[in-house]
Amino acid sequence: MFYYLISFFILCLYNISLTFADTSSISRSAHRKGNVTLGGLFPVHEYGSPQEPCGAISEFRGIQRLEAMLFAIEQINDDNHLLPGIELGALVLDTCSDDNYAVEQSLGFVISRLTSSSCKCANTSSADSPHNDNVFGVVGATLSSVSVHVANLLRLFQLPQISYASTTPKLSEPSFEYFARTVPSDSNQARAIVDILQRLNFTYVNTIYSHGDYGEGGFREFRRLLKILTAPDDELNVIQKKQTRICIADEQRLYRDATIPDIKTMLQTMFDRIKFDVQVRVYVLFLTKEDARKLLQAIKLFNGTFQPVLIAMPDSRQIQFNSERFVPGHYRIYNYHRSYVKSSSFETMTSPYEYVTVGEWKIDRNQNGKLNLAIDSIVWPGTNTNDALPSFKTIPISRCSEPCRVGEVHQFQGDSCCWVCTPCNETSIVTGSAEQERCEPCSLGYWPTQNRTLCYKVKETSVELLSAIALIPISLSIIGNILTFYVVILFYRKRQTPIVKASGTELCFIMLGGIHLCYLMTFPIIMRPHIVTCVIQRLGIGLAFSMMYAALLTKTNRIARIFESTKKQGRLRQQYISPRSQVAICSCLIMVQLLLSLVWLAYEHPYVDMIAYERLVMLKCHMNKYSFLFSLSYNALLVLICTMYAVRTRKVPENFNETKFIGFTCYTTCILWLAFLPIYFTAHETGRHQVHIVTLCVTLSLCATVALACLFSPKVYIIIFHPEKNMRLTKHLRAQVHSMKFASRLPATASFVLNHTTSNKESLSTAVPPDGEEKKQLLSSNQPIILQNFPNKTNNSNLAINNNNNNNNNNNNNNNSNVRKISTMIIASHLDSCLNDEKRKLPIKKCGFTDDESLYSDSMSNEQIML
DSSP: OHHHHHHHHHHHHHHHHHHTSOTTOOOOEEEEOOSEEEEEEEOOEEEOOSSSOEEEEOIIIIIIHHHHHHHHHHHHHHOTTTSTTOOEEEEEEEOTTOHHHHHHHHHHHHHHHHOOSOOOOTTOSOSSOGGGSOEEEEEOOSSHHHHHHHHHHHGGGTOOEEESSOOOGGGGSTTOTTEEESSOOHHHHHHHHHHHHHHTTOOEEEEEEESSHHHHHHHHHHHHHHHHHHSOOSGGGHHHHHHTOOEEEEEEEEOTTOOHHHHHHHHHHHHHHSOTTOBOOOEEEEOOHHHHHHHHHHHHTTTTSOOOOEEEEEOOOOOOOOTTOOOOEEEEEEEEEEEEEEOSSOEEEEEEEEEEEEEEEEEOTTOOOEEEEOGGGOOBSOOOTTTOOOOBOSOOOOBSSOOOOTTEEEEEOTTOSOEEEEEOOTTEEEESOSTTOEEEEOOTTEEEOTTSSOEEEOEEEOOOTTSSTTHHHHHHHHHHHHHHHHHHHHHHHTTTSHHHHHTOHHHHHHHHHHHHHHHHTHHHHHSOOOHHHHHHHHHHHHHHHHHHHHHHHHHHHHHHHHHHHHHTTOOSOOOSOSHHHHHHHHHHHHHHHHHHHHHHHHHSOOOEEEEEETTEEEEEEOOOHHHHHHHHHHHHHHHHHHHHHHHHTTTSOGGGOOHHHHHHHHHHHHHHHHHHHHHHHHHHHHTOHHHHHHHHHHHHHHHHHHHHHHHTHHHHHHHHHOGGGGOOGGGTOOEEESOOEEETTOOTTOOEEEEEEEOSSOOOOOSSOOTTOOOOOOBOOSEEEEEOSOOOTTOOOEEESSOOOGGGTGGGGGGHHHHHHHHHHHHHHHHHHHHTSTTSSOOGGGGTOSSSSOOOOSGGGGSOOOO
16 A cells, blocks of 8 residues: 555656656657666766756766666677577666756656556657656666665665665665665775775875765765774774874865865865864865866865875776675775886976876775785875975875874873873873873882883882991991990999099980990891881980980089079079989980880881882881971970070089080080981982981981080090099098088188098098988098188188187198198088089088088189099
């Protein structure tokens, strides 16, 4: 029922077209009678205009192909073996290269199948209508757009159609089941063009295509192949597809009625769209013959700017049909250039242009296309400066952007086919597809390969103990440890001598322990990093500094309190000055630093950090610079307080203390730290980790060396080279004082007599008595010793021992010098005993004085009294 409705509708349309047809039109057809009639569609005329569809005669595509069909029919009819008893006829119609006109003409094929009655049409020059023959099949058409329209009509009536020139891929769709062709599809042509572009490394091209199924279909297939080419189907083809990426810079469609000036304007527009830094020199054309002729004529208007180089044309081969309607594709590739003939003396042009075969592309069933291209035989556009002959053998460049170098990624800008090359970090590789490249850093302990695509494991290294850069800190550490160990042994052996006891034996040993630990810290810092050495660094550095500066702070605080109390004439006894109290205070200060280090360990766990260099990894203990600075801040506070006390006690008589050495130690330590911090953190920021480590070791050793040299070398010098200054008083004076009395507020010019006798059996009490000892020092003498002219600037109580009458002064003038020395030593002994007493200031009567006032006299500063 549907078939009859369609037939009725077609008849109505055909009658309407005959009714409104131009009365002056001429029937454009060729007819040959026969038993079996074959229809034919040929573009005998070119396309004219919308008012007149048929234009000029087309000789090659129209007349010659029409004659070829008629000649083939005659040959078949003459051969009795091919179709015995059957004579072929022909009904050939003109399409005028117009889709609508061709469909109107093809209605005659359909009508011949619907009716067998004759039809006399008015206003025709032929009395015999060609529609009386029953058409069994149609040959044609030429243009793909015409074949598509005609095939849509003929398939409704199951009328077979075979084209000899239509190549659009659309006709390969299953809906055109009654259509076949003797030429390969344009999809093969597009594949051949893509292969040529890949072989010549043309990655950025312009495209121009004709209006209709041939141009539009070919362009669509070409664009589809480019998308498939760049799609990352699998990871194995990512790199290859990235290298063969082809992009379309601009695309233009030629309309059917486009003139040569219109085409020139279109080309100029394509020129203007190209950026100054983009090189686009390749144009891919999908044009019909008429459009190609117009394009070449428009190119001439640019004075040779456009010069065609390669042209792909289908080649003739044996055609075989099958159920899949597959036709093998075969194309010859021509180089289009001028022809030159060499003479004996010069070269001249003999013809404008010629086609030279430089390759071919072919495809068989179930195979990929195979390209054979002789690149060296291609002559590229260009002229020789001497004789205007072709000279360019180098393949021209047609691309948007320069290829990215090794280690750079493509950063595409939106949908553009151009990119910007962004370098990756030296420790990163390039991964991902062409559109999604990214820089991926290598893991710790790995380094990129030379092509920046893989990471390989590198050698791990650290500061070697025997390396040149570690020689200085290790030498300082070894020498410092030897000297410190020697001082410890010397002080232990001389611990009962006055100079060691006066310095505070317990605090000295704590300070020496901190110095020794500073020297030892060089080895765990330089050794190959491990979690154990990292923990030792965290705890040891702060602990070593705190042991030195906490002991130093305790000593300076004790001296400052003692002498400030004497200046104020205070009668209250000083507290916490005994050795036990001093050790307890020092221990508390050290425990604060130890607690801070433990909190640091808990908050920031130690681990071995790996710093990547080229082809090696530097191992070091991770130590956050801010956390390390916070740990050192407590020790810096101790140094600053020590410096403050050193400044406050700078006017104390130097005979009674070692404040000048303590002050020099504090000043030098501050300078070392001010120089250390910038170098340490600058090396850390700039990645010079070996300098960073060595700087820390050298600073530790220098701080320990300053303390060892300033605080202990003077005492070691006296102990070794001047032992007589470290002797007890009893070795110089064995005497006993029989009586000792105090006289208050005597005149400054008063004279005193000291009676003493020497005894080998009895000894005088030591210059530095034990703490808390309250024994009276008994001195006996059968012979008085006179103390004359002993000034009393402080108006305190004066010492008087068996004061005699003024008449005896003249008799004892010879003994003044000896008495002055002995009295000074006795008073120094009492003062030293007071300084070392737990109660800090004893009443004078407990030191052998009768007045209940503290001893204070500046007159003794001129004497060489040893503390």
